[in-house]
Amino acid sequence: MTLCEGTKISCVLEDEEEQITFSFDNISTKQNIRRECNGAVKLSLLEEKYFSADGLSNNDINWLLSIEELNMCITIHRTDYSSIRVGSKSIKGDCTGAILSIVNNEKLEYVIISPKLLDTFIGYPEKPIIVRGNRILDGKYITALAKYKNAVDIQEKGECAMPQPFTMFVKLNSDCKSLYGTLVVDPALPFITLPPSFKRKFKYEGCVQIENTNLADVQFLEAFHTFKPTPYCRQYIRWNRMLCVKNMKFIAEVFVDIRVHNNLETCSQQCVGGVITERFLAQNAGCKYVFGDLKIVGWKEKPVNVESLRGIRSIEGRLIITNNADLGNFTYFSNLRKVGTQSGDGKVIIIRNNPDLTGLPMPRLRDITISEDDPRVELINNPMMEMRKSMTTTKKATKATGVSEASTEEISIDEPETQNPTGFEKGVAQPKRSVSTKNEGVLEFLKKHKWFVVLGAVTFCLIFLCLILLILILMLKKKTTALLPPPPYKLSKQSKEVLASICKDIMKNNPMVWCVQDRYLLWQSGRSAAGGSEECSVTACEALKPFMIPLAANASVPAKKEVEYNRPLQKRIQQFFDYEYVVMVGSKSDITRVVPRLPSSIGGLALYIDGRSDISIAYKLLGMLYLSTNILLYKYEARNVHDKSHKLVNVLFYQWGTKRLPTEFTELLQLLRLCSKKKVICVSDRRKEVFSLLYLVFMQVSTTKEVKNIAETFQQHLQLCNGAPLDRHEMLYVMRFLLDWAQQASCIPSRSEKKHANWCQVYAQMSTFSQAHPSVMNIQPQHLPGDTTSLEEEVNAAYASSYRFLPERPRGIMRDSYRRRSEDDKKRDANLQAHSDVIPSDAQDEELWADKRPTATTRTCSTRSDLVSRETQEGFSREAVKSRQGVISPR
Numbered sequence: 001m002t003l004c005e006g007t008k009i010s011c012v013l014e015d016e017e018e019q020i021t022f023s024f025d026n027i028s029t030k031q032n033i034r035r036e037c038n039g040a041v042k043l044s045l046l047e048e049k050y051f052s053a054d055g056l057s058n059n060d061i062n063w064l065l066s067i068e069e070l071n072m073c074i075t076i077h078r079t080d081y082s083s084i085r086v087g088s089k090s091i092k093g094d095c096t097g098a099i100l101s102i103v104n105n106e107k108l109e110y111v112i113i114s115p116k117l118l119d120t121f122i123g124y125p126e127k128p129i130i131v132r133g134n135r136i137l138d139g140k141y142i143t144a145l146a147k148y149k150n151a152v153d154i155q156e157k158g159e160c161a162m163p164q165p166f167t168m169f170v171k172l173n174s175d176c177k178s179l180y181g182t183l184v185v186d187p188a189l190p191f192i193t194l195p196p197s198f199k200r201k202f203k204y205e206g207c208v209q210i211e212n213t214n215l216a217d218v219q220f221l222e223a224f225h226t227f228k229p230t231p232y233c234r235q236y237i238r239w240n241r242m243l244c245v246k247n248m249k250f251i252a253e254v255f256v257d258i259r260v261h262n263n264l265e266t267c268s269q270q271c272v273g274g275v276i277t278e279r280f281l282a283q284n285a286g287c288k289y290v291f292g293d294l295k296i297v298g299w300k301e302k303p304v305n306v307e308s309l310r311g312i313r314s315i316e317g318r319l320i321i322t323n324n325a326d327l328g329n330f331t332y333f334s335n336l337r338k339v340g341t342q343s344g345d346g347k348v349i350i351i352r353n354n355p356d357l358t359g360l361p362m363p364r365l366r367d368i369t370i371s372e373d374d375p376r377v378e379l380i381n382n383p384m385m386e387m388r389k390s391m392t393t394t395k396k397a398t399k400a401t402g403v404s405e406a407s408t409e410e411i412s413i414d415e416p417e418t419q420n421p422t423g424f425e426k427g428v429a430q431p432k433r434s435v436s437t438k439n440e441g442v443l444e445f446l447k448k449h450k451w452f453v454v455l456g457a458v459t460f461c462l463i464f465l466c467l468i469l470l471i472l473i474l475m476l477k478k479k480t481t482a483l484l485p486p487p488p489y490k491l492s493k494q495s496k497e498v499l500a501s502i503c504k505d506i507m508k509n510n511p512m513v514w515c516v517q518d519r520y521l522l523w524q525s526g527r528s529a530a531g532g533s534e535e536c537s538v539t540a541c542e543a544l545k546p547f548m549i550p551l552a553a554n555a556s557v558p559a560k561k562e563v564e565y566n567r568p569l570q571k572r573i574q575q576f577f578d579y580e581y582v583v584m585v586g587s588k589s590d591i592t593r594v595v596p597r598l599p600s601s602i603g604g605l606a607l608y609i610d611g612r613s614d615i616s617i618a619y620k621l622l623g624m625l626y627l628s629t630n631i632l633l634y635k636y637e638a639r640n641v642h643d644k645s646h647k648l649v650n651v652l653f654y655q656w657g658t659k660r661l662p663t664e665f666t667e668l669l670q671l672l673r674l675c676s677k678k679k680v681i682c683v684s685d686r687r688k689e690v691f692s693l694l695y696l697v698f699m700q701v702s703t704t705k706e707v708k709n710i711a712e713t714f715q716q717h718l719q720l721c722n723g724a725p726l727d728r729h730e731m732l733y734v735m736r737f738l739l740d741w742a743q744q745a746s747c748i749p750s751r752s753e754k755k756h757a758n759w760c761q762v763y764a765q766m767s768t769f770s771q772a773h774p775s776v777m778n779i780q781p782q783h784l785p786g787d788t789t790s791l792e793e794e795v796n797a798a799y800a801s802s803y804r805f806l807p808e809r810p811r812g813i814m815r816d817s818y819r820r821r822s823e824d825d826k827k828r829d830a831n832l833q834a835h836s837d838v839i840p841s842d843a844q845d846e847e848l849w850a851d852k853r854p855t856a857t858t859r860t861c862s863t864r865s866d867l868v869s870r871e872t873q874e875g876f877s878r879e880a881v882k883s884r885q886g887v888i889s890p891r
Contacts, residue, residue: 104161
C-alpha cells in the first residue's frame with residue numbers, strides 16, 4: 001500500500017513535548033522520517049490509516065518499529081528485508097484488519113516481536129498481527145510466535161507468497177507447500193496450464209480476483225485442493241470475454257462465495273449460488289445449473305427480474321428461503337428438477353419465517369427424498385402454507401428409447417385446503433407434514449448409505465463368484481481324476497543324469513549301425529562290446545523285479561467261435577483279478593482283437609467258463625472314457641460266479657498301429673506315468689515286450705536313479721521279461737522314444753544337440769521308407785534320400801568290426817516273400833486285377849513262383865566240432881554254443 005500525496009506524519013521527541021509535523025509525497029521525502037524524528041518516543045500517521053514500508057531500508061523499518069508508541073497500521077509487504085525487530089510497546093491503529101502485517105517477504109529470515117507488545121494484543125476480537133507467506137522464515141521464530149496464537153496469525157513452515165501476477169506453476173519454488181496472497185492473473189496471458197506431470201497440490205489462503213483477462217479456462221485452480229479466504233476480500237471471476245468456466249462445481253465447493261459472471265456469453269448456463277438480488281439475477285440471467293446454496297433472504301418485495309429464476313433446473317446445494325415478505329404463491333421454480341448435493345445429508349430445502357408465502361409449487365422436482373425419520377425439507381413459521389406430497393404416476397413415451405417412464409413422486413408446496421390461522425409452532429419442524437412410504441424409506445436408506453450398499457454388493461458378488469469358481473474347480477478335478485497325467489518332462493537332477501547317460505550311449509551309433517551291432521542288446525550273449533559282462537547278478541535282478549510289468553500270455557488264442565468253454569482263455573482272463581490296472585495293447589481299435597468276446601458296448605456282458613472246473617468269470621462293461629486319441633479307459637465289473645466275489649477292473653486300451661518304426665511318443669509316455677507305482681499287468685496282440693522295456697527304463701529314471709548304459713538296460717530286461725525277444729525295429733523305437741523324452745526334459749547337452757538331430761533324422765527317413773516299402777526287411781543307406789556317403793562308410797565299418805552270430809546279412813534289398821498279405825494288400829490286388837485285361841498264363845505263374853523259391857547254392861558242410869570251435873574263437877560263450885547245438889543237425 002502506498003501513501004497518498006502529501007501524507008502527514010507527526011512525532012514527539014523524547015526531550016521535547018512539542019509535536020513535530022511534516023508531510024512527504026514520494027519515496028525520497030519518505031526516507032527523511034528517521035532524520036526528522038530521530039529520538040522520537042511517539043510517532044503518529046495523520047489523515048491515513050496505513051503506513052507502508054515501501055522505500056525504507058531494513059535499518060529504517062527496524063528503527064521505526066523500535067519507537068515506544070506508534071499510532072498507525074503498518075504493512076510490510078513484498079520487500080527484500082532479511083530481518084524485522086519489533087521493540088515497540090504499543091501499536092494502535094484505526095484500520096480494518098491487522099495492525100501489523102508482515103506478508104510475502106521473499107528474503108525475510110527472522111522476525112522478533114517484543115513480548116510486552118504481544119501481551120497487549122491478547123483479547124482482541126481479531127488477530128492484530130499477521131506474519132504470512134515468508135518463504136525462508138526460520139522455524140524457531142515461527143514456533144516462538146505460535147505461542148501467541150490469539151494475537152498472531154502465524155504461518156506454517158514452507159508457506160510461500162502467491163506470485164504477482166501469477167503466470168505458471170513451474171516457476172514456484174520446489175519447497176513451497178502452501179501459498180498466501182491475492183491471486184491476480186496477467187491480463188495478456190492466454191492460458192495457465194497444469195502439466196500432466198505436475199502432480200503437486202497446494203494449500204491456498206488468499207483471495208481470487210480474475211478479471212479482464214484473455215483466459216479461456218480456469219482449470220489451473222484445481223491445483224489448490226484446500227482453500228481459505230482471507231477476511232475482507234471480495235472474490236470474483238468476471239469480465240473475461242474468452243472465458244468459459246467448465247469446472248463450476250469445483251469452484252463453488254472450494255472457493256466459497258466467489259462471484260462468476262459476465263464472461264463468455266455462450267457459456268453462461270452454469271453459475272455459482274449466492275444471495276439472490278437484482279444484480280445477481282442480471283449477472284446470471286441465463287443460468288440453468290446452480291452450484292452452491294441459492295438464498296432468498298430479506299426480500300421486502302420481489303425483484304423486477306425475478307422471472308430469471310424459471311430457467312433454473314438444478315441446484316447443487318441448498319435452497320434457502322427465509323425472512324421474506326410479499327412472496328405470495330411463489331411459482332418461479334417451476335422448472336427445478338434437482339436440489340441437494342451428492343452426499344445427500346441434512347436439509348436441502350429450508351423455508352422459514354415467510355408470513356406471506358402461500359405456495360411453493362415445484363411440479364418437476366424429482367431428485368429429493370422425504371421421510372419422517374430424516375426430513376429433507378424444513379418448514380418453520382410459514383402460517384399461510386403447508387407442504388403436501390402427492391403421488392402421481394406419469395407415463396411418458398420416449399421416442400429415443402421407446403421405454404415408458406415409471407411412477408415418480410411429485411413434490412409441491414401449495415396453498416392448504418383449510419387455512420390454519422395459528423400456523424406452525426415457531427422454531428419447530430413439523431414431521432407430520434413429511435409423509436413417507438416404504439419405497440421412500442428404502443430409497444432414503446440407499447442414498448444415505450450408498451457407499452456401504454455398493455461395498456456390500458461388491459463383496460457379495462466376489463464371494464458368490466469365488467463359490468462358483470470353487471465348485472467348478474472341484475467338478476473339474478473330479479472329472480479329470482481319471483484323465484492322463486501330463487508327460488514327465490520335469491525331472492530331478494539325478495533323473496536327468498540317468499536319462500542323459502542312456503541317451504549318450506544311444507547317440508554313439510546311428511540307427512543303421514545299431515541294426516548291425518544289435519547282438520549285445522537283443523541277444524543274451526553275456527559279454528559286452530568292451531569285453532565286460534552285462535548280465536545282472538541275482539541280487540540286482542531281484543531288485544529290478546518290482547519295476548517289471550508282468551506280461552500275460554496272448555489272450556487272442558486260436559479258439560472255436562462263440563464257444564464259452566475255453567480253458568486257456570479263461571485262465572488268462574482270471575489273471576486280471578489280481579491287478580489294479582490292465583494295459584491292453586492292440587493294433588486295431590477293437591478290444592476284442594486282444595481279448596475275444598470282451599464287451600465293447602456299455603452294458604454288454606461276457607461269460608468265460610472253464611469246462612474242467614467250477615470257475616466261471618463274467619465281465620460287464622460299466623463305462624468307457626477317451627483319455628486321449630489312442631488311449632481308451634474301459635471300466636469292467638468282473639464277477640466270479642462260483643464264490644460270488646466281484647471287483648472293478650480298469651482296462652487301459654492303447655491302440656498301437658502296425659507301423660514298424662512309429663514316430664508317436666507323448667501318449668505312450670503319459671500311459672507309462674499313469675501306470676507307475678500301480679499294480680499293472682500287460683496283455684496285447686503285439687509289442688507288449690516293448691511296453692515292458694519302456695516301463696523298466698521309466699522306473700529306472702524316475703525311481704531307482706541308477707546310471708546304466710543302453711546295453712546293460714536291454715540285457716537286464718531280456719533276462720527278466722517273460723515275453724519274446726525284441727526285433728531290430730522295436731529296438732530302434734525304444735531308442736528314439738528315450739531320445740525324444742530326453743529332449744523334452746532338457747537332458748541333451750548343447751554339444752550333443754547336432755548329433756541328436758542327425759540320429760533322429762536318420763530314424764525319420766527309415767520310418768518313411770519302411771512305410772512306403774513294407775516288405776523290405778533290411779534298410780540300407782542307399783535307400784535313404786540325399787547324400788549318404790558318410791552313412792555308408794559308418795555302416796561298412798560296423799559290418800567289418802561286428803561279431804556275427806549268424807551268416808552275413810545280404811547287403812541288397814531283402815523282401816519277405818511269405819509275408820502274410822494284409823486287407824489293404826488284398827484290396828489293392830483286386831483293384832489291379834479288375835483294371836487289367838491280360839490274364840497271366842500258366843508259364844507266367846510258373847516263372848513268378850520260380851522267383852519266390854529258394855535258389856540252390858553250393859554249401860560246404862562242417863562237422864559239429866568244427867562249428868563249435870569256430871564259434872568259440874569268434875568270442876561267443878560256451879553256454880551260447882551249447883544252446884545252439886540242438887539246432888545243428890548231425891551229419
